[in-house]
Amino acid sequence: MKKVMLTVFKHNHGAYQFFREALQFEIDDTSPSMSGCCVDDCTYEILSRQTKHAEALGHSHGG
Numbered sequence: 001m002k003k004v005m006l007t008v009f010k011h012n013h014g015a016y017q018f019f020r021e022a023l024q025f026e027i028d029d030t031s032p033s034m035s036g037c038c039v040d041d042c043t044y045e046i047l048s049r050q051t052k053h054a055e056a057l058g059h060s061h062g063g
Contacts, residue, residue, distance in 0.1 A: 001051050001053065001054075002050065002051060002053070002054040003048045003049060003050050003051060003054060004048065004049050004051060005028060005030075005046060005047070005048040006019065006025070006046070006047050006048075007044050007045070007046055007047075008044060008045055008047055009043055009044050010042075010043055010044060010045060011043065016045070019047050020047070023049065024049060025047035025048060025049045026047065026048060026049065027045055027046070027047060028046045028047060028048040030046050031045050031046035031047070032044070032045075032046075033045060
């Protein structure tokens with residue numbers, strides 16, 4: 001497994017902050033805000049974080 005992914009609703013500020021700041025998740029390349037498609041209409045973000053295994057292998061983060 002190279003990364004862990006999750007979906008967080010934009011209106012859930014506590015969860016968004018927890019995953020981004022405390023657990024160091026990043027907005028994934030597959031998230032609607034990264035694609036430029038329907039950014040304003042989308043109510044969620046897809047976040048991801050590399051696993052320790054992927055970090056050891058030197059895989060890049062994102063998508």
